[in-house]
Amino acid sequence: MANKHYGMVIDTKRCIGCHTCSVACKLENNLPDKNWWNRTLTVGGEDMDTPAGVFPNLKMGFITLACQHCENPACVKVCPVGATWKDEATGIVMQDPSKCLGCRYCMVACPYTGVREFNFEEPTYATGFAVGSIDAPIHEKSTVEKCTFCAHRVVKGELPFCVEVCPARARHFGDLNDPESEVSQLVLNRSHFRLLEEKGTEPSVYFLT
Amino acid sequence: MDNEKRKDGYINRRDFLKVSGATAGVAAVVGASRRPVLRTLEEVSVQQQAANAGEQIFSGVCKPNCFSACGLNVHVRDGKIVKTSPADFPDKKFNRICLRGLSHVQRTYNPERIKYPMKRVGERGEDKWERITWDEAITLITDKWKQIRSEYGDYANSMITGSGSYGAIQNMYKRLRNLIGGTALSYDVDLGSLLGLNRVKGWEGLWVGSDEADIVNAKTFIGWGSNMTNAQIQQWHFLADAIEKGTKVIAIDPVFTILASKADEHVSIRPGSDPALILSMMQVIISENLHNVPFLLAHTVAPFLVREDTGKFLRMSDKGVEPIDGPLDAAGKPTKIDPIAVWDPATNTAVAVNSIETPALEGVYEVAGIKVHTAFELLKKEVNQYPPEVAAKLTEVPEETIHHLARVSADTPVYHYVGFGAQAYDNGVHSAHAVATLAAITGNIGYPGAHVGAQITFYTNTNPKFLAPTDSKGGTISNLVYRKVLKTGTFQGNPYALKSLLVIYGNPANTLPDTNEWINEFNASFDLVVVADMTFTDTARYADIVLPVCDWFETLDVVANSQHYHAQISEKAIEPLYESKSDADIVRMLADKMGVGEYFTKSDEEYLDEFLSSPKSEEFGINVKNLREKKRIRYMKEPFISCEGNVFLTPTRRMEFYVENPTPLASSDEPLDIEREHLPRFFPPVEAWPDNSLYKKYPLVLLSERPRFRVHSQWYDTPWLRELEPEPFVKINVKDAAARGIANHDYVEVFNDRGRAVVKAVLTEGVKPGAMVFAKGWQRGQYKEGDLSELATSKFDPFGVNSSFMDELAEVRKWNGKV
Amino acid sequence: MTTTTVNETPKKSNLPVWLVVSGLLFLLGVFAWIIQLRQGVGATSLHNLNAWGAYIAGFIFFMGLSAGMLVLGSLPILFNLPRFRPYAKLAAFVALASLVVGGLFILVDLGHPDRLWRLVRFGNLGSPMLWDLLLTVAYLIVATVFLRRLMTVKSDDALKPIALLAFFAGLADGLTAFVFATQVGREFWFSAVQPIAFFVAALASAGALLLLLMVGLKAAGYNVLECCDLAPLAGLTAATVGLGLLLNVSELVTHWFSRSTNALEIVNAMLGSPLFWVEVIAGIAAILLLLLPATRLQSGWMAAGAVLALIYLAAKRLLFVNMGFAVQNINYAGVQIAPVGGYTPGLVELGVILGLIGLFAFLLILGFNNLRLAPTARS
Known part of the structure; x- marks a missing residue:
């Protein structure tokens, strides 16, 4: 069976920066307090939900930023122990906390600011118990973690949780190797960009404009 | 695609x-x-x-006052809720959840939940408590209630119900109140748009609008003071679909909202001037002959002759035509038909409406010695006061923009989406009255894409007998009126002592205007304040007794109020935590001690069914049994078009932009200016206007927005949402800040004569100069000092009886306290 | 060259005191490290947007020191440079001690030092970090053998093969630079000049430390080298410090010239960092002290020059690491995932660093006391 190349397509025309995907990620993956794998960012002024420009000529938009599951991932190349690797069958870049040395080289290597997070201390949870999916990734002190495209859901044939919940219907997920897939069609037919394309990492996340 | x-x-x-x-x-x-x-x-x-075999999924409903009523799957593992996810609706376009719905685990298991009944031991508001038993709490409350009842009368016990739940089970409290004859303090917010729209469109329901999916049929979507992408997140994707299909978007707002950022045009309007803009647009439309004459003649009161002396419609009897006998009314009583008169230009006489094809639209006439104008003539006269060159000064919207907006509005169908921004001023009724009139003169209503309205639906197909089993009812006083009632001890000339207050589903000390006044008045007047809630809100902290209420997923409820016209079941997913009890059980305990226990002997399920029972509910199969099986049942035809086929539930069955008998939404002691209310008019906000004497001292208008991080004050202490938005802030225009030496992220003191608060300043070009905006719902302890809800005025327009949340002036200065 | 008297039995009176002091410092470091292990790397000031800091700077510094020492130790043997020859043994020993300390800097930086064995079992040869670790092991072997040979073999000719190996090992310090210079995501690091810059800095650190040691050891009565013998070392140190500063200028000019937003941000961040100014001022002062006729070759001034050169290098290394994080490639407003403001090493980090420096001093003193490392005069 041909390998898949899972990718995400985010429609910035639809995205309203509501943070639902970010919170969904926290819930589904039982993320520790203060830990965000998927952040909603305002492309505009200095603060969240503020525009760029001078009144009344203003501009404001949003992107969400998580692991870009690059085809040429900088993180995988530098990990000294293979704790982060690219799954050949799906194109998903995985991260295994149980193998991680905690050297943070992957965080240094990744050009996408802040998509990898290190558990600097013992993870804490406001609810006091594990929430989200039963097969949510584990979270270990002194290890690096990041978005897995909800691989635990993908293996069950489900969409990443952030895609399922998006109130704006701005997020799409699918196989970029399949020219008929919704994501391939969107990328084919809509103008788009990828983040930091000049870095040559070949990210698998597309932003429609 | x-x-x-x-x-x-x-x-x-x-x-x-x-x-x-x-x-x-x-x-x-x-x-x-x-x-x-x-x-x-x-x-x-x-x-x-x-x-996973041990993971159970229950049907839940997220039921705060955001109108979305998201259907949830509530995932339970080992007796604990571990996740909420979007549940399937019969039509998946309604599947929905947002950041708040996804953080329920943190609300249910919030360590700050009230765990036991508590009795105040310090001063009110001092936040010192002693744990008591349920029995003690109920006895304390009911003993006091009985004493007050015998001393002052039934009405002296009052109850205020906030918007904290859209569930049906809360009606148990109303049943109890009616049985013991207490007074309801109504939570009067956003009624400006309700009255303004419904007086023109007819009483179709509360803020009823066409299906959101209908936006796609509109050429243009105009958002009037709407923060849709934050306050009503779930409606956005329908608009986004429409945009993809070519619908143009115009956002009219003093704030560069996210909706504005998505719009083709953002019209930055002076706060509180919306009626002037709309009147001016109508002036352009009429002067350029863009108004829809056939529609005006057939479906509005435009041709109706209005008596100059009384302001009433001219009836045929006024010119001596005897009324004829009509059919018996619903009560079996005989009726008379006395048609309203219109002018027949062919014969130059006043004739009965509907007796001719084309009555005169305009003109001033004399009939039987009575001077009359057509209603349209009066409207024209009104709007002619606001040509764009005049309105531009009032609204700070350029003349050419007004012309352009007028032409766009006349190019129907247009989806006028009436947000709650423009109506939160003293003239708020008129902003909605005006926009509904705009729809009337352009015939922009009742067919796909043509729409004027807001969008919430309260399920009204219910059984009134459930609420008042003995037919006796308590009184109702608006929360805005009640402050004066407390001060004077009278209401409408009669003695009216309010002595106890039960607060349910609400946080009035935080979410109502002028919270200092609110707290001071009730502190001075009430012998007993009881708050039933899940957490120690600002209001709970001022209570004498607090009762721990169950979380939404610890008890059975049915939620039929929503934007999507579905009734849904919210099942009990887990056992109540701590000593919390369901509202139904609290009511039962109170009722027992008040001697009306016999009305509360049935199960929750039976009472829900009893409340919901009505011919309509039967038609749609809405009852607990069916809901248990189907989870979500639609009760509106699809697509639903508001006023479809030009059916208007007004007294004249036409769009009444001229209101013959203006009626206030609630009684107050304030004088009524009937003349003003006949037509949409512009008059300045009561405070937030440059002419106001306070303007010199307080030159900034303080606006508030309903953020996505809370629903009013709910979710105020949810950790994930506080990570996203850690503390209150006020957005200030860069120039206004510079003039005051305020740098970005400085702590500033925002103040006026009513109150003050210290918050972080966020400098932005996204707020119109002269305005500031803050996100509502932070609790007192979350501010450095004070609370921004102190600043809002409790003055109100006696017709709308509406909280004028934005009609407030303030000043801001750098705060020099210790951060 | 004149014959120098060599004190083969050094006075030990001062050294035990320093041994105790450095030992205590080391214990302090161990204590700080234990705190860090218990609490997590969060005990340091590192955060998600500044994932590396003073430890990595320490690692670069000591790896460079070791490389520089190997070069300084092997050069005179390879190329018959008698004026440098006296320090060979000392340099080789310092190289060895710096390696140990440099390696430990990596260890203390790890979140999971207990998983170090994975490097052996699951090592990813593609990772520059692994290249560097392999290099460290190679250094360790080479330096040990080199030192051993220096101590035992009399003939320089016989030393040549191992010296050659040591020399190349020293040159390979550039590999450490590859840990950084290969990173497309870090604009400041991503530059082919870094391996050269690292090498220059390595020589400077070795030169400066040797100078300091020579002056210090003389004061301690350990050896009695004449001052003038330090001239070439002082010259080398000044030259490499100067070269390093020139490379800084070159970095600034190339970034500034591009005018790209990121590059300008880097320039601003550099100029705005106190470390940059410490680096520039200490560097220039060091050069002046080492070269100006009024001060050159006077023990006190020379020591001061050497210390300033070392400060210059420490600042340079810390700045280098920080500058990798100075510009966020994607810098939009959103939920805060890191503290506001830049990175400054915290107490725990300073404790650990002091401890490792203490260990370094401890190892050096131990070596001076127990091995015959003193420069020996040759006719």
């Missing part, structure tokens, strides 16, 4: 990967690869199969 695919996209989203065979693909490669491909997952999924 074409619409068909788009639609399929929704329907198949969840099954998408299954269809594409991903499971098989991954599994195969997991087995075959040399690398540790998704190995951890494979290992985990073995554990998961065992554990």
Whole structure:
């Protein structure tokens, strides 16, 4: 069976920066307090939900930023122990906390600011118990973690949780190797960009404009 | 992408990967690869199969006052809620959840939940408590209630119900109140748009509007003071679909909202001047002959002759035509038909409406010695006061923009989406009255894409007998009026002592205007304040007794109020935590001690069914049994078009932009200016206007927005949402800040004569100069000092009886306290 | 060259005191490290947007020191440079001690030092970090053998093969630079000049430390080298410090010239960092002290020059690491995932660093006391 190349397509025309995907990620993956794998960012002024420009000529938009599951991932190349690797069958870049040395080289290597997070201390949870999916990734002190495209859901044939919940219907997920897939069609037919394309990492996340 | 695919996209989203065979693909490669491909997952999924078997999913409803009523799957493992996810609606385009709905685990298991009944031991508001038993609490409350009843009368016990739940079970409290004859303090917010729209469109329901999916049929969508993308997140995707199909978007707002950022045009209007803009648009439309004459003649009161002396419509009897006998009314009483008169230009006489094809639209006439104008003539006279060159000065909207907006509005269909921004001023009724009139003169209503309205639906197909089983009812006083009642001890000339207050589903000390006044008045007047809630809100802190209420998923409820016209069941997913009790059980205990226990002997399920029972409910099959099975049942035809077929539930069955008998929404002691209310008019906000004497001292208008991080004050202490938005802030225009030496992220003191607060300043070009905006719902303890809800005025327009949240002036200065 | 008197039995009176002091410092470091292990790397000031800091700077510094020492130790043997020859043994020993300390800097930086064995079992040869670790092991072997040979073999000719190996090992310090210079995501690091810059800095650190040691050891009565013998070392140190500063200028000019937003941000961040100014001022002062006729070759001034050169280098290394994080490639407003403001090493980090420096001093003193490392005069 041909390998898949899972990718995400985010429609910035639809995205309203509501943070639902970010919170969904926290819930589904039982993320520790203060830990965000998927952040909603305002492309505009200095603060969240503020525009760029001078009144009344203003501009404001949003992107969400998580692991870009690059085809040429900088993180995988530098990990000294293979704790982060690219799954050949799906194109998903995985991260295994149980193998991680905690050297943070992957965080240094990744050009996408802040998509990898290190558990600097013992993870804490406001609810006091594990929430989200039963097969949510584990979270270990002194290890690096990041978005897995909800691989635990993908293996069950489900969409990443952030895609399922998006109130704006701005997020799409699918196989970029399949020219008929919704994501391939969107990328084919809509103008788009990828983040930091000049870095040559070949990210698998597309932003429609 | 074409619409068909788009639609399929929704329907198949969840099954998408299954269809594409991903499971098989991954599994195969997991087995075959040399690398540790998704190995951890494979290992985990073995554990998961065992554990998943023990995971139960209940049907839940997220039911705060955001109108979305998201259907939830509530996932329970080991007796604990571990997750909420979007539940399937019969039509998946309604599947919905947002950041708040996804953080329920943190609300249910919030360590700050009230765990036991508590009795105040310090001063009110001092936040010193002593744990008591339920029995003690109920006895304390009911003993006091009985004493007050015998001393001051039934009405002296009052109850205020906030918007904290859209569930039906809360009506148990109303039943109790009616049985013991207490006074309801109504929570009067956003009624400006309700009255303004409904007086013109007719009483179709509360803020009823066409299906959101209908936006796609409009050429243009105009958002009037709407923060849709934050306050009503779930409506956005329908608008986004429409944008993809070519609908243009105009956002009219003093704030560069996210909706404005998505719009083709953002019209930055002076706060509180919306009626002037709309009147001016109508002036342009009429002067350029863009108004829809056939519609005006057939479906509005435009041709009706209005008596100059009384302001009433001219009846045929006024010119001596005897009324004829009409059919018996519903009560079996005889009726008379005395038609309203219109002018027949062919014969130059006043004739009965509907007796001729084309009555005169305009003109001033004399009939039987009575001077009359057509209603349209009066409207024209009114709007002619606001040509764009005049309105531009009032609204700070350029003349050419007004011309342009007028032409766009006349190019129907237009979806006028009436937000709650423009109506939060003293002239708020008129902003909605005006926009409904705009729809009337352009015939922009009742067919696909043509719409004027807001969008919430309160399910009204219920059984009134449930609320008042003995037919006796308590009184109702607006929360705005009640302050004066407390001060004077009288209401409408009669003695009216309010002595106790029960607060349910609400946080009035935080979410109502002028909170200092609110707290001071009730502190001085009430002998007993009881708050039933889940957490120690600002209001709970001022209570004498607090009662711990169950979380939404610890008890059964039915939620039928929503934007999507579905009744849904909210099942009990877990046992109540701590000593919390369901509202139904609290009512039962109170009722027992008040001697009306006999009315509360049935089960929750039976009472829900009893409340919901009505011919309509029967037609749609809305009862607990069906809901248990189907979870979500639609009760409106689809697509639903507001006022479809030009059916207007007004007294004249026409759009009444001229209101013959203006009636206030609630009684107050304030004088009524009937003349003003006949037509949409512009008059300045009571405070937030440059002419106001306070303007010199307080030159900034303080606006508030309903953020996505809370619903009013709910979710105020949810950790995930506080990570996203850690503390209150006020957005100030860069120039206004510079003039005051305020730098970005400085702490500033925002103040006026009513109150003050210290918050972080966020400098932005996104707020109109002269205005500031803050996100509502922070609790007192979350501010450095004070609370921004102290600043809002409790002055109100006696017609709308509406909280004028934005009609407030303030000043801001750098705060020099210790951060 | 004049014959120098060599004190083969050094006075030990001062050294035990320093041994105790450095030992105590080391214990302090161990204590700080224990705190860090218990609490997590969060005990340091590192955060998600500044994932590396003073430890990595320490690692670069000591790896460079070791490389520089190997070069300084092997050069005179390879190329018959008698004026440098006296320090060979000392340099080889310092190289060895710096390696140990440099390696420990990596260890203390790890979140999971207990998983170090994975490097052996699951090592990813593609990772520059692994290249560097392999290099460290190679250094360790080469330096040990080199030192051993220096101590036992009399003939320089016989030393040549191992010296050659040591020399190349020293040159390979550029590999450490590859840990950084290969990173497309870090604009400041991503530059082919880094391996050269690292090498220059390595020589400077070795030169400066040797100078300091020579002056210090003389004061301690350990050896009695004449001052003038330090001239070439002082010259080398000044030259490499100067070269390093020139490379800084070159970095600034190339970034500034591009005018790209990121590059200008880097320039601003550099100019705005106190470390940059410490680096520039200490560097220039060091050069002046080492070269100006009024101060050159006077023990006190020379020691001061050497210390300033070392400060210059420490600042340079810390700045280098920080500058990798100075510009966020994607810098939009959103939920805060890191503290506001830049990175300054915290107490725990300073404790650990002091401890490792203490260990370094401890190892050196131990070596001075127990091995015959003193420069020996040759006719």
